[in-house]
Amino acid sequence: MTVTDVRPGADASPDSGAVAPRQLLRIATAGSVDDGKSTLIGRLLHDTDSLPLDHLESVTDDDGVADLAALSDGLRAEREQGITIDVAYRFFSTPTRSYVLADTPGHERYTRNMFTGASNANVAILLVDARAGVLRQTRRHARIATLVGVDRLVATVNKMDIVDYDESRFRAVEAELVALGARLGTEILVIPIAAKPGDNVVHRSAAMPWYDGPTLLEHLEGIDLVAPAPVATELRLPVQWVSRPTAGERRRYTGRLSAGTLQVGDPVVALPSGSRSVVTALDTLDADRDVAVAPLSVSVELADDIDVARGDVLVSGRDGAHLPVLAREIDATVCWLGEQPVTVGDRVALKHTTTTVRATVQRIHSRLDPETLDESPSPTALSLNDIARVTLRTSAVVVTDDYVDNRDAGAFILVDEHTNDTVAAGIVEGARDSAGRDDSGAWTPSVLTADDRAARTGQRGAVLLVVDPVDAVAVSVAVEDALTSRGRNAYVLDGAALRGALDLPPDDRSAAVHLARVARLVADAGVVAVVPVGAADAGVLDAVRAEIDAAGIARHEVADTDAAIAALPPA
Template sequence: MTSTTEQLAAQLSATTLLRFATAGSVDDGKSTLVGRLLHDSKSVLTDQLEAVEAASRGRGQEAPDLALLTDGLRAEREQGITIDVAYRYFATPRRRFILADTPGHVQYTRNMVTGASTAELTVVLVDARNGVVEQTRRHAAIAALLRVPHVVLAVNKMDLVDYAEPVFAAIAEEFTAYATELGVPEVTAIPISALAGDNVVEPSARMDWYGGPTVLEHLETVPASHDLTGCHARFPVQYVIRPQTAEHPDYRGYAGQIAAGTFRVGEQVTVLPSGRTSTVAGIDLLGEPVDVAWTPQSVTVLLADDIDVSRGDIIVPSGDAPATTQDVRATVCHVADQPLTVGQRVLLKHTTRTVKAIVKGIDSRLTLDDLSQHPEPGRLVANDIGRVTVRTAEPLALDSYADSRRTGSFLLIDPADGTTLAAGMAGDSFAAAAEAPAADDEGWDF
């Protein structure tokens, strides 16, 4: 038993990890696709499958409803829709996966933003009977904004259109043209039937006109890189450690998680936004001193000089420090029910720093139909995507979102009740969307 466990552990450590999310309109079959993926790849435990079968029989269904593998909330099962982001972890001999099954209902678009913010691939489902609809375009726009490197268009329910190739070809052509105009770097279109299992894990015998990969085959082979050590080094300070013990009477350490890049003992660093400089005198990892640390390790950094450093500051290499600013121009996805208006006072949360801010201008709103910009709309309402200018009370060390998904992103928060108003991406995200996607795989958590 021990040798088998060790062999499995060694096999998992040798495989790569892919984070991916599903998106699509209501009833396009996202949860069914995920359930089919888990079921046919033998990633469902026996007791889980038995529970799904029992729940399906209780609803009068003869066959197990695989969507119940992900729709875990009672309200989701009662309404037959996905509300919250359901995370699932599974593995095949070729790769490990973290899957975020996101809601399709327009009311829960903000949960789709959450799930896709850390994804390296997004599966956008389309009902073959309905084609590309407004919510499909919205999800494509969000994937482009979040700089998801790979997008899969899964044209589902092909069994309901007699597996007709022209139906699939027309939808794939329309979506690919739209996504390309947004700047999505890669779109792979796959015709499937999640209910019947066609082209999900096994190739379909009823669509012999399709010669591409199945969904699982594509997920197993798409390039995925997690090497963030070469990115701009950034260390947001989360906590200042002062144990004041007899053993370490003068210990002052700055704890947090390295957002990107690598830090070394002896390296000259700058603390932002103050601009003070020092040298890394030591790095503690799990209570032990190390000479070098890299993302995403959680460490404690010790500096050679006794300078003022507190939660919310960012430690960066002195030769690679971003400029600080109080005027933030960004693209935002508005996720709250109440509108965002010019002159509104908000809180801006960037990494571990939260500052007071005011919305100085709403420069434009994206029109999903033709991707035109509606100038000076005055406000943004739920699910709108627009460009804004925000003035902060204190300077921030923001990277461009094109360079870092972690240190280029922020949240706008209602100071009255803590509600998340908008998810922001510093810089002109759409103008730079055709460039290489950001390498940083961290994102937002609402």
Template sequence: MRELLRMSTAGSVDDGKSTLIGRLLLDTGSLPTDHLAAVDGPDGPDLAALSDGLRAEREQGITIDVAYRFFSTAKRNYVLADTPGHERYTRNMVTGTSNAHLAMLLVDVRAGVLDQTRRHARIATLLGVPHLVAVVNKMDLVDFDRSRFSSVREELREVADRLGVRMLVVPVAAKHGDNVANRSANTPWYDGPTLLEHLDGVEVLPPDFGVGRLRMPVQWVSRPVAGRRRSYTGRMAAGTLRAGDEVVVLPSGSRTRVTAVDTLDDGREVAVPPLSVAVELADELDVGRGDVLVAPDAEPVVTREVRAQVCWMHAEPLTPGRRLLLKHTTRTVRAEVTALHDRMDPRTLAELPVPDQLQLNDIGALTLRTAVDLVVEPYAHNRDMGAFILVDEHTHDTVAAGVVREATDRRTGPRAGDGAVWRSSRAPRPHPGAALWLLPAAGAADAEEVAGEVESALLAQGRPAYALRGENLRAGLAADLGDSAAERAEASRRTAHAARLLADAGVVVVGTAGDAAQGEALAQVVREAGPTAVVLTLEAGRDAAAEARRAITVLTGEAGSG
């Protein structure tokens, strides 16, 4: 199988990207005869017209959209994304470079390195492109002057050093083919490879550099049919998957085993990236779109707070506190920008600390807080699990592209010890706080009515108490949430942390839970901060007042034993 190299072009307007691409197509014999004849002129073929496909591009003489071109050499096949150079279309450059193995930066030898050149180089490194090559074009317009090339090369090397990458710099006259596919007699002082020699020699990283680290975001859940179980479909992001493998479903943490893998290829038993697959599981679990199947011995981070770098692509500036939609793998969640950490200066590539805002085409670091759990990895480890876009929730415009730099796993964050330290400097409470979670049962009194009775009885005894009624939660803490599984989980999380704060302040919190698992999860959050938390199942045949007396007795006994 022939090797495939994905590459993108980048540079400022009029640096000659389209002409260079036309030269590559022509010199590799990758042009159909009729296409070449259509752009032939008295002075030879118009090479730029070979790649500028949109009418607006031909009329204005600039590239506007991303155009994909295909060519091949004796060694490998190429997919080339021709991206716009104009600052207005920086977002298109991000799109075209997102899956590239190599980014080719064009520089007009007469103009030297411009802000847009630096911006494109930074975006390429931000997106994890492993190889950069700089093409100093239009050497024929300076009579192949060695000193002028050396000056531009030094500018480019300063950019590369600043970004911490290696970069080959090649002198080229794309219009005439100098040092593109063939070595030029006009540059006897240049002893490096031609552009095509370099492209043929670049090492292509394997598509899955997370071998053994299964990552499969679930995109769709197929209903069971006669003779078949429910199946979960998605595209493999890393690792391998076969029937019999044990997997963990995140963010829930449920473990199960794969019973069948369908890759639409009867002869294939093992699924690998980037195949799309349908998976059947041994257990009936609550698995939905946005969940991720992972290997049990190599779990990614489950978090609600990520530190990331973004390229802001909207005319309205980004400021702290802005709420957006975050699209990551197959999940879309609400997110808030809680802090802006720095902004890149396109002239120096320096990181300017704590900016007030990010403006159009700015690149900066920020912290995002999401409404529900995300399963993420740093972009350097896995592109699929570390990339995201931000979307305006009102206009649905894509306003930023970003990559995850780091995240704190909520499962290994602050625990009971931190809670004790947090409380140690406070004055002793007259009464210890606690939490009581009531579970409904068939034939038993209404759980919320019992919670109200407990609250009233404790207040009568002079103990601070508060009943967390469902209607109050829905009107306040959870007012912005719907009824999906993820949003119900977020409502439960908010309830638990509200109870934790109240209990820590010396209040007895009384609430209800849907089942034992939810009750124990709610109680555990409170216990992590120190206070007692009890889960009590109501009994059939007792009225609300009797159940309240029993609940207070159990709670008092638990608190005393604690």
């Protein structure tokens, strides 16, 4: 039997002449404690004949009645407490489709597990007790599902048998759920069920003739899943392992494709370095496959021995390729999983695809109120199960996409560096390189614009090139003194000192270009960078000018303090 993964980027096309593959539907279930989620899952397994006989016999009493909840509660602690604690994955199938079902906990303490369980789901099933209606956890779980990209929500109003299959009660709960969907900007299909006797789960109920919609299984069977067409220009291959199979062969770069396609002859770019090469060999452990399609694991060989390491990402080198962001700052929504609260300034490790970098919580923008689904602005801290919008600043570049574009490249976890505990799961909603180049290679300013800084500090950054041919350093020091005494924030960038501190190349032209890049960073921060260039030859000076002008930063060439003061009047 062939099963097709229909996640974005998956290869949903059957081989020519082969039997059409069966689709694989991934489901996440959610609900409050005692809404009957475990019983519903047990009913699905039981009525689709997806249970081993020995498993069914182990939960069947002397009267032949199966304890449906025990079919899905696998942990001993779960059976003892009568609640689901961990995320468990159940499998069942019908003649037309296969299913993977993530059974997530309903207890508020384990809300974090819902974030994990829903992250790969195509559809979410929300359970609601017909007696209690929509609860706090219902809202929270529905919001988590929409946050992690689940765009199909179905709500089952359970225990209709306990309310005597009362249509008016169902309609009241249905109205609450429809209003919840409108609040979240999505449509929620509502189905009345009674999981214990099996009404409207797999088989249609004779006890609710007033309901003419689909049963739960009919709805799941009818969901149309079409994987997006695999596109070479969307390539994402996070490198997990670099190896040299045998002596004399080129290195192989191994990982799992998270988007796009790859084949021999494709041009690729290794990020974040930007090195380019061409694929010369491709191994998918499938001799008949010429093109690798996400989410296959592959091993590739490149034409050039470029510097590629674990954590780097191979992307398409074709014209018009969709490139990720080389990010140093990430705007994200996170679900806090740690027992200890987090505040602004706390440091964590950020694990993203195959790379791990240090990160700082730069800002907590807002926290979700699970009762109203409103955003509470500027909370002082995040506690267990809080869902919030934050900005993270990383110690190194992270090659990332927004989560809406790529679930793999747009998701991450945060890890406590001291305990190695996973303390948060997050999704990328925006990313930027706060001090570097954008996707096209053009210089980008940091998060605050030059206008922002000028409005706050009263000063706009600039670069002064001191061209005195005799003693440019001495003149530069005098210029710095003159400017600072007049209220300007200025700083001399001595090339010789920087060459030693930053281990710049000995070549004068290369060192000058590096110095110009440092100068524009300083200027972008709102400081006047004073750079002694002296009697540099025309080629070196032109290179320095080009680097600064590319950043759109004011540049002045002066030979003495009077010229500097004239170019930059007091702040």
